[in-house]
Amino acid sequence: MNKKNGEMTNDFEDIKKLGKEMENMHDETELAEENKIADPRQFTEEEHHIKHKK
Numbered sequence: 001m002n003k004k005n006g007e008m009t010n011d012f013e014d015i016k017k018l019g020k021e022m023e024n025m026h027d028e029t030e031l032a033e034e035n036k037i038a039d040p041r042q043f044t045e046e047e048h049h050i051k052h053k054k
Helices: 012-023 028-033 045-051
Strands: none
Touching: none
């Protein structure tokens, strides 16, 4: 396997695997129903507060 910097996947099998993983991910509505929030490290502090204002 020859990895190159900046590529998300190495081959089509990786693409299919990532697609299946993404299908199983919860969106923000589903997370809210489970009293959970998205990983806050994905957002800047300001974006996090705007996104989760009540």
